[in-house]
Amino acid sequence: MAATLGQLAAQFGCELVGDAGVVVKRVGTLGSAAPDAVTFLANSSYRAQLKHTRAAAVILAPRDRDACPVACLVHAEPYLAYARIATSLHPPASAVPGVHMSAVVAASARVSPSAQLDAHAVVGSDSTIAADAVVGAGAVLGANVSIGKGTRIGARVAVLDGVRIGARCIVHPGAVIGADGFGFAPDSGKWQKIPQVGSVIIGDDVEIGANTTIDRGAIEDTVIEDGVKLDNLVQIAHNARIGAHTIMAAMSGVAGSTKVGKRCMIGGGTVMINSLTIGDDVTITFRSIVTRSIEEPGTYSGHLPAEEAGLWRKNAARFRKLDALADRLIEAERALERITGSKSKNKDD
Amino acid sequence: MAATLGQLAAQFGCELVGDAGVVVKRVGTLGSAAPDAVTFLANSSYRAQLKHTRAAAVILAPRDRDACPVACLVHAEPYLAYARIATSLHPPASAVPGVHMSAVVAASARVSPSAQLDAHAVVGSDSTIAADAVVGAGAVLGANVSIGKGTRIGARVAVLDGVRIGARCIVHPGAVIGADGFGFAPDSGKWQKIPQVGSVIIGDDVEIGANTTIDRGAIEDTVIEDGVKLDNLVQIAHNARIGAHTIMAAMSGVAGSTKVGKRCMIGGGTVMINSLTIGDDVTITFRSIVTRSIEEPGTYSGHLPAEEAGLWRKNAARFRKLDALADRLIEAERALERITGSKSKNKDD
């Protein structure tokens, strides 16, 4: 969807430096954008790349405007401005109203005339598909499912009985929403399944990644609040609650009944064990394992970076004896005390 | 499925304290159960919640009976009793016999008249679907697949050629059973694929989570014994064997040819490397990496909990020099010996 730089500047609140009549049709990278593309510079440490760009214009911050050899769209938050302008140039496809003849839709389902149901989609009894929603090819919606206005269910997504998804959500292919939570009672060396009678309630503007799984609640519901963004291969267990506008990167997971606050940022591969409460505005870096509730906003970490194997092996071997090493240090400190007759300053445990 | 408290007490071996004629229709939580619901107290540390419950009755242990303000169903194992009573009140749906007209079933497949095949299900040649089994919408079964009595294959599950699944299993949507194991021989900087000619054999009463993957064996079979419970996004590699009644939480994995014993409990995110033997009754807590065989029953761990980022960063930086720190400690101990003329008591490596 083409636009002039003047139109983009006006619509997205940028100051334009350059020719307002130039037409742009797409986005590109600083390094390889074509002359009909707009690009962006969000991180000034890449400023050196500016001078080689062939883009029609660069979206950038005031601090970088003088270094830009081509037109620029100046905005205090250039990455955000880029996101909006890119969406304007590359808008998501609209629903093409209609039900593909191979789709299987229960007679009692209510499908908006403006919704799009693709080939081999399945919609169960008493389910509702709101206006402008899309149900992708091979997606399977169970009974009593509710899909909100403008929500896009990807190909081969499974949404099980009773799950409610709000408006303007995007669910990527392969996601499974509403499978049974993992609940069993021990029974003389075997396991007795506990019925999972809750459901999953998903707010508006939620995005759910490919092959991500969100389990239904054991008794009450699993809840994903408005604006949550989940990446691929994420696991949300039964009765978890993910607070509004929290973002979770790929392969992260939340165990049963854990409540995550609003506006949290959860790094890739991070796992939270069950029954925790994580407050609002908590950032947890990648690949951490969270075993305690966290009240304080802030950043938390839990990974040890990979090292050359020989160095790693030596350190890992010492870790295996870390408690013994600590005891030896205490012993050495005591020996020193006996010699010097004074206590070590750092003695604190 | 409604029942009176008297019926539940009689059927599930509970002592009833209260009115045997009260009818319950569902389960609820201690905190929000409606007056037609039964709830449970399995962990006495939540006993304080008892006094506010509006449930018709609480399933609880003898030690908690006197604290219960409403009717109670007393049982030595209240969580197990709850699981059974909840199943009685919320029984799994029975198969609705019949093959949906959009299903594609090979002429040579044998499908029990009491089995249910949903929309767009696919059943390959010479496969067998036993009585009361359900094959969900869009599920794909290859050739020579066997599905046991009463087993429920979820929507969009893939079961590949030759896989055998026992009776009363539940396979949740998106699971893939019998894809090729990951086997390649190095070939001058490239990889030569090794045919994966084994299959997957799954016992009775197994539950397999959403988007979990179980690979077929390279030569012999991958085996999941009776009563195993696998959560979502679990990976079982070729030629692994998971012993009866072992339970594996989400995002855990077992690499090739590793044998896990019976009644093991594997925490979420835990990974076992290839070719290990893990004995019976081994518990491994979440997010561990198991690199050695384990013979002894017991509990094993391997995670470092996340901490406030500043503290974590300092400790992680020290870990990087742990071997050097240990050497310095040894040096300090030696210096002390030279001074005191005696050996440190803790000197053991």
Place this chain on the structure above:
Amino acid sequence: MAATLGQLAAQFGCELVGDAGVVVKRVGTLGSAAPDAVTFLANSSYRAQLKHTRAAAVILAPRDRDACPVACLVHAEPYLAYARIATSLHPPASAVPGVHMSAVVAASARVSPSAQLDAHAVVGSDSTIAADAVVGAGAVLGANVSIGKGTRIGARVAVLDGVRIGARCIVHPGAVIGADGFGFAPDSGKWQKIPQVGSVIIGDDVEIGANTTIDRGAIEDTVIEDGVKLDNLVQIAHNARIGAHTIMAAMSGVAGSTKVGKRCMIGGGTVMINSLTIGDDVTITFRSIVTRSIEEPGTYSGHLPAEEAGLWRKNAARFRKLDALADRLIEAERALERITGSKSKNKDD
């Protein structure tokens, strides 16, 4: 597909010790191969198993030939010879030309007459399916997708708009290729989606595991070069590039814009954070977290093996105070210096 030992020796460059006329029909393990099977011994530490084998012949290295009680096919790289011979005995099924009547193929799609499209497969507009390709049951290909010659797309795979897959690839069931990358700009406590307008380009001879996800690029493409092998439940984020003949085991992941070199070996569960460059011929063992670019070929590690829970707990508690312990060691060293009047030899930080 049966062959005589003489034929196999000639075709695969082995020296035959034994009767050239013996017919073999399948592969087996050393321990349980039937008399019509060929097996292999690649690791001499299993040599003791040779004497019990009932196989028709054993593929082995020159060093093991004298220990073999049955016929043998001697080759300098017995595992590679086994891979080739096994492929010869168990060749992958050929495409059965034709489009199943339940498949939905856009009028503008170009499907080779020799391609096989299974039940409920969906092919979008302007997509191309080359000769001898297979599109499995329920697989969904979007618009403008290109599938190369002889490539096998498994059941229920999703390949989104514009993705190009080369020749002779294997994509296992449930994989999702070309879903949106995970890109959002912060917007006053909410998130603004960034359109993901790049695609995914996959080379020849690539294998992609079950339920693995490969995201499309934000602006430019995500690239998987020739000969890459990805196991199950792997995550490749937007704009990543995986170099030719690199192999990644299950549950590993690469974050956005990270470039992995050629012939790398990435262990199961290993994660690389975003925007790194990993050189060629780098091996990273299982469950590592890679946070820095790696130039040097070699082996890198990052896991701490699980231990008996009591020992682990003690060491983990000490880790939590590792920085303080190190400070105390420094203090002890200083005290020793004050006593001895000389500097510790190991004092290096």
